[in-house]
Amino acid sequence: MAAFIPMSELNIKSFVIPFYRSLLGFWILVLVFGGVFMELKQHILLGRFLFTHALPFAILPIGFLLYSGFHLRYQQLLLRRREYHIFHQTALLPFSSFGKDWTSIFLANHALLIAYLAFLSFFGVEKSAWVQLAILWLTIAISWFSTVKLMHRHLAKPLKEAVLLRPRWKKPLPRFSWFVLELRQNRPILLLLTKGLSLLLLNGFFLLFHSGSYDHRWLEFGILSVAFFQIPLLLEKNEFENSRLDWFKSLPSTFSQKLFVHLGSIILVLFPELLFLLWNGVRLSGEAFFISLPLMLISFVIALLGLIYNRPADSFFQFAFGSFMLFFLVILFGVPWIIPVVASSIFFAFQVKSPFQI
């Protein structure tokens, strides 16, 4: 008899890792705000404040419901993908078994949020806010039950077919547009979430910069953070090129053609952020921010893409952390922006030079 892996491990691989991977940018943002900008003392104050003020407290159950709704939608869209049709069969399992599997998936994907709410609940107990506590934990229980029930209902019926989207463009679509169209077709939530949150992050950095307490390095640090925010999209790009575009490796593309396609697709993906930077850069007088900041963003992103090509295995994240620290130090010590831009571009050029790289 074959040595089966436990069901929970299969669920982790299929429904937990992809979910966290798609929310990587969101959790980076949460860690930056909750772990770097806030200290433990502020979390304690926040907990006491929320349990003594009814209206702000509403953020907790409503926020949890929104996250849970997003999670449900994400999993339903995932199950519409052809390779996930195999899990359509799981609706045939006894409901107790199905419920057990989806309870473990729900708990794993909500673990960080539930842990933080448990931490905040301590202050609810301290303030004897029993009604709020009941509302909060009832919301979690309802979200869990709804997720299991709705997932079962979703899988019990025939699945909706994925609608294939193609722009109303009669001519052949240029190669550099393929990746962004792939994201729109197969990773719309990831694309929207990454763009929305990175614009929010950029806006936050610009707002603080306008307060006058920070110099240009603050904006450069913001650019670095936003570049690292794009990692989930860059991982998708790598996967797209090495799976569905694998055949194109056989084309005798010149180095300049490859560079054009890569830069074109990266600029398309970064279009909202670049537009934001150009607009805000022009508004800032005295410095050439409208040139330096967009170029820095593109170069940091292509450096990360080059790193993914260079280190496709698990070690990528260690190297990514190392490069974040390196760029952080470069910014901190006020090294002219052109140096990291040129260094990143050269590194990237070397990675795509190989004939085995698309």
Next chain:
Amino acid sequence: MFNLNFPPISTKLSASQLAMNPLLSLTGFVKKYPSGFTLAIDRLELKAGIHLIQGENGSGKSTFLKALAGIHDSEGEISLDGISLRRDPLAFRMKIGYAEAEPVFPEFLNLDDLVQVVAKAKKSPTGQVDLLKETFGVAHFSQFPVGSYSSGMLKKTALVLAFLGNPSLVILDEPFTTIDAASQEVLADLISQKAKSGTSFLLTSHQSNPLDHIAIDSRLVMGNGSLHPHV
């Protein structure tokens, strides 16, 4: 649109089987494709046996089979052994085995993972998994990730999954493509053997050689947005 009542022409089926209600029946079936193409079948009844659907590339066979397997939605009524797909989708799907023409699975899983999901869901009898793995010769790669499989290995994986449980009807979309000649023979024998013990089959195939070894009860042709008897 047309009416099609298909009597089985099998000499292997018993009289009691022939007298039974149709195994699969479709009424007012309509499937609209994303391209705008529509397949419409007013009425179709298939009795127990082995049935073959033929048709040109892009005639809509695969999407039709996915609708029959309960994977994608369609309009109209589909019932198997009197169980309606619309009213009782889980009981319906429990009695269906399905392998698609170009199977895809999550690349990070292996055959054993996939078998585990389906065998549990379809209440596969003890020993069936090992027997099927041995029959299709997949045991040696069952622990490799799917991402490393060749097209033939993927097809064999889909075939193993289609036979799991106790399906009344096994739908095999182009089952003979990409697998080697020996495996084609094994599959043809398995289909014949299972048909003798009461399992029905709905096949599509562009290859005639392996089909020569199977006693086909009825042949249908898909074309011009409908299904016709083969003449």
